[in-house]
Amino acid sequence: MLNNIDMRNWMGDLLPGTCTLIDVTLPGTHDSGAYYFINDEVDKHNKRWEPIIEGLRTGAYANIIARVGYSKLVGTIAGWGKAQSMRLVNQFERGIRYVDLRVMRSQKTGKLHFCHGLVGEEAAVGLEEIAGFLRHTRREVVIVDLVLLDFQPRDYDEMAGIIDRTVAPLLAPVDHILSKTLGEITAAGSRLFLMCNDDKLKDSGGDQRIGRSRANAGYFETNSPDTLEKKAADHLSRAAAARDGLSGMQWILTPTQDDIVAGVKNMINPISATQDLRWLNGKCAGRLRSFLNARYAVRCNLIVTDFFEDSDAVDIAIARNFGEFWTDGVTRNKEGGWTGRIEAPAGRLPSGIEVKQQARYGITNARLLFNDGNGAVSESGWTCGNQESQDNRSRCFPGEAITKVQIKEQGGYGIVDLRFWTASGKESGWLAGNPDGGEHAVVTLDGLALTGLQGREQGRYGLVDMRFGFTNTKAHG
Incomplete structure (x- = not known):
């Protein structure tokens, strides 16, 4: 069924308009904006990175870092922070319909940027890519989960302005995720659901169609494929039983401080293949199909991955829509x-x-x-x-x-x-x-x-x- 499918238009071409989003499975990406970084500015709002970085600079590895230079540490952070290999528009063209975007203000550029470990693309550029994709398709629907990091009053105002200039004409009320059919959503022309759990964005004059997240995709902080399978199975069975949101799972492995330290040491004195986030998630990518096949009858609206192309995640998600x-x-x-x-x-x-x-x-x-x-x-x-x-x-x-x-x-x-x-x-x-x-x-x-x-x-x-x-x-x- 998936041979010769136009991934740019798979929803409009294949899904009946009578479906609601709670009846389908969408492929998604985790840390979707972490496809490249603009400089060596560290994402200090990320609670994972700051203690690790400080620990490496002042702890037992301080002498090593001092000897090889800060750039080696930044290079390692980039390897562990980069979660995707494609820009947003290319992710959509390959079939992705759910994205997770973290936004912070860069101290070096003064602008709002995507981030994960380091500072990446400007948020305005990324949102314009989303708008451009939707303008050039007729019946595709995209869901954006927006995470705002350490925002100040002026940051909310600026983010609201970016949304107004880029995606506002395409926004649909988030409440329609559960109540409207795909036919009703696409007929209205508003095919973007923008979710954000920080209510200050709306309170500061942001578009009122923005709503709190309806996605319950879970996050399982582990670097073990076996533990990931167990936690994902438990979460999916619970989330699928509820009908108050989109159920799903994030099929990703998360590095520990020891993993990152090992990456630094390996970069300084290479003894194995590059150790980074793609390498780590390669340990679970091949398990996704068999995991979901064993749960083919369980509702799963979102399959969210790092480096989605490494796991056949898009094919698996689309195929589930047709049994x-x-x-x-x-x-x-x-x-x-x-x-x-x-x-x-x-x-x-x-x-x-x-x-x-x-x-x-x-x-x-x-x-x-x-x-x-x-x-x-x-x-x-x-x-x-x-x-x-x-x-x-x-x-x-x-x-x-x-x-x-x-x-x-x-x-x-x-x-x-x-x-x-x-x-x-x-x-x-x-x-x-x-x-x-x-x-x-x-x-x-x-x-x-x-x-x-x-x-x-x-x-x-x-x-x-x-x-x-x-x-x-x-x-x-």
């Missing part, structure tokens, strides 16, 4: 590379699978079969271009939906066999009849039907791993 879920690779074999996804056309579900088997190489290709019960069988494309073998094996159950798949893997040879089951319990048997290899766990998402597959191909050795797409049959039809 579509892709598993992780079954064998986790890292050889070769993933081929393109094979997906069922709209309104159809596969009722069979066909594979190519080649002696000494196992299964070299696979595709889906369709038979709606009318006697005619049609096929999808093959997962890859390998057509060397003519030994095709298949099984098809007319009018049935496939709900379970299992593969066999033989060390050094990749996938050597595959079998599947239908919703009524019919089993295909092992298609290739290969007695070798070990069986992997059955792949299934209870209540969902198979809708796609993807292979990982290693040269002439055939398929070494597979991923499977499942869908809610009602959403798919």
